[in-house]
Amino acid sequence: MSDHLRKRPVSAAREYKEVVAGITAAAEALRERDRERAAALARELVGLADAMHGAGERAALTRLGVQLHWEAVLEALWVESWMKLRPLPGPDPRADPADLDDLDAEVEARAAELQEAVRRRFGLPRR
Template sequence: MSEQVPAASRYKRLTELATTAAQRVRKQEQERAAELGELVTSSAQRTEEADARREQVVSDVRKRWNAAMEALWDERWMRECRFPDPDPEAEPADPDEARRAVHDAFLELRGAVEKPKRQARGVLGRRKPRDRP
């Protein structure tokens, strides 16, 4: 005959198992909470860095825009327009690459605006001094 275990002993054993399992789960949850806390902190730092880079890009683009408007000041045919809004359909780009592209476009514009002036002087040449009696 098999010996029966008293109910109190079985209850005690079951509560010990449940307590051990609960402690393991609590420890795992604490470890996961710590990991998630670190993830949130690093994400917040990356977000702040991205915001700072975005502001730098916007500032650089705005400076180039203002310089372009100054370069076009003498071009009477061209109407001045306001600073454009970002294009939501633009391809994603690295901020440094985007800043270089804006700078290169500005240099190209400035070169195009200055080129006719240089050519006009070359075509007309210098004035000859008039002979004075």
């Protein structure tokens, strides 16, 4: 065989190895990027889980506060026998969770106003 024919397979083999090495390096770079992204997503997931837990606690506190105010108002209105007392309404699906502090304050203010009106009507002393 001539030297010309021998160089060609060596050159093709070398080229093949270089292509495979490039593909291997690219695959490793993708794996590394995926590992980094997975780690970032895992950290984000922990943060989201903490936020969900906090939101659940906040919702429970709001429900409890509303329930306590509702029961106090029902007790105050019990003397108004003509008034039809209804069950506690459910949450407003249009309410913005970002407004919870304002909405909680609104519930508290309205409950206090109603209790004060009942006290004035019957001349009851403040508690």
